[in-house]
Amino acid sequence: MESKKIAGERAVDYVRDGMIVGLGTGSTVYWTLSRLGEKIKQGLSIQAVATSVQTESLAKEFGIALIPFSKVESIDLTIDGADEVDPEWNLVKGGGGALLREKIVADASKRLIIVADESKLVRHLGKFPLPVEVVKFGFEWTMRRLSGLGCSVKPRLSGDNPFVTDNGNFIVDCSFESIVRPRELHREINDIPGVIDNGLFIDRASRVIVGCQDGTVKELNSGKAK
Numbered sequence: 001m002e003s004k005k006i007a008g009e010r011a012v013d014y015v016r017d018g019m020i021v022g023l024g025t026g027s028t029v030y031w032t033l034s035r036l037g038e039k040i041k042q043g044l045s046i047q048a049v050a051t052s053v054q055t056e057s058l059a060k061e062f063g064i065a066l067i068p069f070s071k072v073e074s075i076d077l078t079i080d081g082a083d084e085v086d087p088e089w090n091l092v093k094g095g096g097g098a099l100l101r102e103k104i105v106a107d108a109s110k111r112l113i114i115v116a117d118e119s120k121l122v123r124h125l126g127k128f129p130l131p132v133e134v135v136k137f138g139f140e141w142t143m144r145r146l147s148g149l150g151c152s153v154k155p156r157l158s159g160d161n162p163f164v165t166d167n168g169n170f171i172v173d174c175s176f177e178s179i180v181r182p183r184e185l186h187r188e189i190n191d192i193p194g195v196i197d198n199g200l201f202i203d204r205a206s207r208v209i210v211g212c213q214d215g216t217v218k219e220l221n222s223g224k225a226k
């Protein structure tokens with residue numbers, strides 16, 4: 001909790017007056033939102049775009065002014081979490097089911113800062129099951145096609161019911177154990193009919209801020225920043 005908090009809060013140092021800021025989703029970004037709220041009370045002026053219904057309501061709670069994505073030409077900076085980060089800053093995202101809006105907003109952003117605790121840093125992606133957003137129609141077939149890529153597949157549930165994303169779709173969690181060629185896998189998954197997008201984010205992060213258990217924050221300098 002503390003390591004998520006320090007990472008999430010640190011990212012706010014990169015937010016400047018007048019920026020349009022993309023707000024990611026999750027328990028690490030929660031701390032970004034709460035810190036942004038404090039800075040806004042102290043006079044910081046920004047407009048923000050939310051990547052999920054959950055973030056939208058938290059942003060309102062923290063007094064962050066939201067604008068619809070449709071009204072935005074481009075986003076100066078997006079701050080988002082991740083489920084896994086590899087040494088080249090390829091990411092797995094979507095643990096909270098928000099991957100599709102997160103990827104669209106990241107695509108429209110000049111910079112993407114990832115906030116994470118140390119446990120998210122991995123040698124190879126894949127230990128965390130890869131979330132894939134699929135349309136409801138024919139999802140059983142789409143799952144079969146996904147399992148043909150060598151993973152075990154599980155439809156995500158919310159209690160006893162299928163989990164439904166903010167876009168009205170299902171999530172299938174795909175366990176690959178180790179993802180060796182993320183770029184190729186990204187394409188193979190998205191080529192399957194019924195798949196809308198998957199949680200691999202390749203070459204998108206501009207900076208990774210990591211909160212450590214000893215209370216320090218590391219800002220990583222490697223990766224392939226855009």
Ligand SMILES: O=C[C@H](O)[C@H](O)[C@H](O)COP(=O)(O)O
Pocket residue numbers: 024025026027028029080081082083093094095096097098099102
């Ligand atoms: O769909 C959810 C997002 O991709 C999150 O950013 C990701 O799951 C990390 O969340 P957390 O900061 O709660 O670990």
